[in-house]
Every structure is written in structure tokens, then in C-alpha cells.
Amino acid sequence: MMYIDKDELNIYDVESFHRDLLQEFKNPEVLIDMKNVNKIDISIIQLFISLHKSSQDSSKKFVLQNVNDELRFIFERAACTFLLGDADE
């Protein structure tokens, strides 16, 4: 499980977050705890989409956990709720 200890993730964090995800992707499943995160931007969502694609490609499990309402709203506005497991891809 990967914990994120930040309130907000955006373009300024995307490169280091990418490195963390690559590291995490070495595990058989990628579980990310979003409990502390309240805000993300499109660069982070795009990274999640990339991770989602890679997971499907290698049949790995990828789950974003503990997504709060505020964050869910951002995923909805970006039309990317499929990343939360909703069937709208």
C-alpha cells in the first residue's frame, strides 16, 4: 500500500510522484491510499490513467483507496471516475 502524505498533488509533484509510482508498480498490486489528499490536477489524473493502462496491460490490480467527496468531484469533472472503479471508461 502506498500512502500519500500530502493535501494536494499537482504539476509540481508529478515527476517525483511518477518515480514513486514506478517503484510501487514493481509490486504485484498497486494500492494507493488517497486519504490525506484533497486536491489533484490534470497532470496527476493523467498519471493515474497511465498507471491504469499499465495495470491492465500487465493484469495487475490498481486501486485508489479512501477517495473523499472533494477528490471524487475532481475525478467526476475530469470525466475519469473509471479510475475509481466506476464503470464509465
Added chain:
Amino acid sequence: MNEELELFCEDAQEQLTFMENALITMQEDGIDEESVGALFRAMHTIKGTAGMFGFDDVVGFAHIAENLLSEVREGKVELTEEMIETFLQSKDHTEKLIEIAVDNETLDSELKEINDELLKVLKLMMPGGKALDEIKVDAEEIVDENLDEGDVLWHISVRLKEHFLSTGMDIINILSFFNLLGEVKNIVPVLAHIPLLEDIDPVKAYLGYEIEFLSSEPYSEIEEIFEFVIDDVVLEIFKSNDTYMVQALVDAYESENLKELLIKNQFTCAKIFAPLETPVETVLEPVLELEAEIDKVEKKKKENQKSFSLRVDSSKIDQLINQISEMVIANAKIIQRADVLDDNELSESATIMSDMLEEIRTGVMNVRMVQVGDSFNKFKRIVNDVAKKVEKEIDFSIIGGETELDKMVVEKISDPLMHMLRNSIDHGVETPEERESLGKPRRGAVTLKTYPDAGTIVIEIKDDGRGLPKDKILAKARANGIVDENAQLSDKEIYNLIFAAGLSTAEKVSDISGRGVGMDVVKRNIESLRGTVEIDSTPGEGSVFTIRLPLTLAIIDGFLIQSGDTKYIIPLEMIQECIELDSHYKKQMSGNEFINLRDSMLPLLDVRTYFNEGKSQSERENVVVVRYGDYKIGMMVDELFGEFQTVIKPLGEVFSKLGGISGGTILGSGEIALIFDIPKLMEQKIREIPQ
């Protein structure tokens, strides 16, 4: 006119000119797929940009023309001669519609009639005549049945450009603006280009969106949502029932399987597509797949090779040239100072700087250069129209269209050329019957030829018509008091009289030419570009108008000389050689102003005498041999200093009557050097030579 509207006019004019050229080229060389595609895109661009300004008449007309072009592009309709003619008329009509829209006027009844007639013809050319209307109505019905009055279902397609994330803008925030203007009916992210985790560059954008949006707001309001990122996205906004735009979008994003994406997500516009065909497994399938793959690779390759053009205000380039000019002058001062100080290192650095400045100067000048063919192609149509009007048969050819010339010069020379071409056809070339009776081919030949020559660009207009009526011109000039009754003129001088104001020898005044108004303006326009025009004519064989234009207008490579106390510049490209005027030549001269240069007589112009200079300060005398067109003269000067990058500065009103000088320049020492106007000096010298 505001800046946006000006840009729109410029762009629309470019697109229309491009359309005209493409159509005329296809008329001559046959249909080619790429040109048809480009025609469609040009009309589509006009429609889109006109829509931004709410120019409904333009949009409505362009839409129908674009529809037909789309059918042609897809090979559903054959592009015939008649259709090309209709598209040419449509181009003219669109130009008029734009003019009217920009002037905020309404269509008069005559134009409305033309509009309706053209629309009718365009629609009839669609496959099955009215079939398009029916398809469109179907699509409209699909969309419209659930809409309130005034609401439009828009389709918005947006792709983030790679650098989008670095703009600091977040597309999520931009998307939220849609809810302020209407209702997002459907939105789907386009993920096809997002790479896998190990391949992604996380600071680059790969994402796109397809959106269906219901709103009563106009196009411009919707586009305004993207106002701050308009250069950072690829954006298409159109009505969902625009069948052709949907097809164009699907074609453009074929690599994203957009058609399937729209169908899968139940976009309204996707209803125009038939259900996806079930693949038939045949032995040919792998081959077809391979071919498709090759096509894709080829397409990608082509896309990668495409350069992009950038629209820059020409005044910015002029400013850059001015700044470079000042740097050239400043550098000349450094070179001068290095000489005074005898500082070799400084001198070397200044020389390097000088070379670099020359390269920058050439580069910037090249930005202004355009191939004349792009602009001259429009004459094909004018020649065609004029010939039809005066019932003559003309074979018109453009030679040397790839020659490059300053864009501003090309634009300014366009009207004089048009006038001269009209004259050639109207008065020069005989009617087919006359030509046959004279044993000439029925069709007259008119040629527009362009080529570089000795630092100038030459444009020749040649016809094989009856030639200029020398006697009539002279008689008319005498009758009008333009020349003295007893004046003896050479053939060239007589021909040049047609440039005098108010002299026309045409027996019939037509609406094309023959009013005697124009040739004087033609000459004035050419001279304002520091150019010259000459005429040569042979009775019964035809005439040649030769225009010479300077290659550049701002900085030239000059050759610095001194005569008496003054320094002068001779344009380097006109110089053929420099020789010392030694005792051998002086003996030959024996009081005359000629020398025998390798068995040909070379007239000399003594600069010191001509410009009333003081005594020579040099021990030797030199002759600089210059050539302009077919003529050569030797300029007798005192000192030769060598090449000099010359920034041309105008001399101002006071010196405007100083013959033989075209401008001045500032030397490194701060001194002024005068730039010779070689064509003028040559003209005066040749006039002095007895016939």
C-alpha cells in the same frame, strides 16, 4: 478595424488566394488528391473563423461549398471542369461576402441572387442532387427533437498540446466553465495517446476530450471558454448535426478510433454512422491490415515532416531589419576604430561580427522573401477572363515562379503587372482571325517570366502580338505636346512615351484598357520600388516589357569608392570588374569618354566631373565596370576601398532632385557616403551618346 478582424481578413484572403491557385493549377495539370484536401481545409478554415465573428452569410455559403468539397475529397463526386469553374466563382463570391460582413453591410438583392444561384448549383453538384439536404435534415431531426427553441447541441473536440501542463492552466477548471453556459450532455476523455507508466513523460500532456454541450450561447461565447489556452490546445467546435464536420473529425483522429469512441459513448453525432461493419475474415485480411499499417506510418511520416508557418506582423521584421542596420553601422565604427588603434585582435573580432551580422541580415531578409509564383498564379485567371471578354485566344505561361522576391515588393508590383498583362491581351495580341490571316498561330502567346540578374529581379511580360505602333505613339505624343515637333527620338524613347500621362493610342476604349490612364501610374509604382521598366517591340512580332526590381530595400552589399572629397557606394552585384585607368587607356581615350575594353567600346562616366567634385587626392585613377540589364558603363573614380555592408538611408526631400543618387549610408567614421543610382546614371550616360 480591430486587430482580430484584420487578422481574419488577412487569413481569409490567404486561404482564398490559395484556393484560387489550387483550382487553376488543377484546371491545367489535372486533379490531385492533396490539393482537393487542401481546398476543403481552406474553405473549412474560412467557415470556422467567419463563425467566430458571427458572419452568418459567409458561414452559410462556405458550409455548402465545403460540403461539396468534402464529397469530392472522399471520391464520391468527380471534380469536373464545370465544378472547378463553380468553385472559382464561389471563391470570388466568398470574398465579396467577407467584404460585406466586415463592412457590417447587408447583401443587396443582386448579390443575394448570385448567392442563391451559386448555392443551387453547388447543391445540384452533390451526389444525387438534393440527397445532401435529406441527409442533413435527418441528422437535424435526430438532434433537434429534444431541444428547446434557441438551444444548440454543440460538439466540442479538444486535444491538449504537449506543452499544455507547463502553462499552469488546468483543463479541469476550464471544463467547469461549461456549466455556466449550458449543460454538458456527454463528455468522454480521449486516452489513446497516453503512454504506459514506464514510457510517460509526466510533464507532457497527452489527453483530449470529446464533449456534447447544450447551450443557447453563440459559438464565440463557447470558444471563449478556451480563451486563455487557445494556443495550447487543438480545438474544434461545431454543431452536432454538422455531418461533414463529424466525418472530418473522425477522419482527422482516425488513429484514436474516434468513430468507435463516439458510438460507444452514444454521442448524438455518432448516429450518422452506420453500425460498425462486422469484420469478414478472408485470406486478404492480413494484407489489408499490413497496407493500412503502412498507410498509417506514411501518414505519420508526412505529419512529422510538415513544417509549420508562423504569422508575424511585417512591421516586426522591419523593426528587426532596422536594428540590424544600426548594428551594421555600429560595427563599421568598431572596424574603423580598430584600424586607427592598429588593434589586430579588435579588428579580427569586428570582422567576425561583421560576417555574423551579414548572415543574420540574410536570414532576416529571407523571412520576407516569397516565391513570386504563389502571387503570380492569380494572373492566369485574369488573363483567362480578359481573353474571353475580348474574344481572343491566349496561351499564358508563367516561367520562373520559384524566383524569390520581397513580399512587399511582390504585393506592390501586382497591380502594375495586371495592368500590363491586360494591355498586352487587349491591344497587343490580335484576334484569332487576324492572326490566322497573318499566318500566325490562332492562339496568341503571353509569357510572364521572372529571373534574377545582377542583384536585381527581372520580370518580363512578352507577347507575340502586333507590336507597339511606333508612328502612332509619336504622332499622338506630338499632338498632345508631350514631345517637341522636331525632336528626334530613338525607338526606345518613342516606346517609353506610352508611360506619359494621358497617352493612349488605342482606337477603341474598352473597359479593360485604352484610356491612357494607368501606364504612367504603372511606371510610377515601379519607380517607387526603385525599379525600372523598359520596352522593346518589333512590328508584327510582339512586345516585351522588362521590369527590373532591386532584390532588397534595406541593406545591400556595396563597394566603397572615393571621388574628389566624397565617398560613394556602388551596389556590389552590379560590378563586373575594376581596372586601373593607366596611360594605355588614357592614350586610347584621347579626349573622348570611351575606352576599348577587350575589343568592346566601354562608355565612361567621370564621377568627379559629373558631380562637380574637387581635385583627385589619389595618385591613380580607376574604372569600375558596372552592368545593368544589357548595358555596361565604366565609372571613373579615384580610390577603391572595397566591400561595405551598406545600410540604405533615404536622403530626404532636399536631395530628392539629385539625379543618380538613390540614398545615403553612414560609414564607420561617421562620414556619409552616397549610394549611386546606377540605372539612372546609365540612362543619362547612354542618352549623351550620339545615336
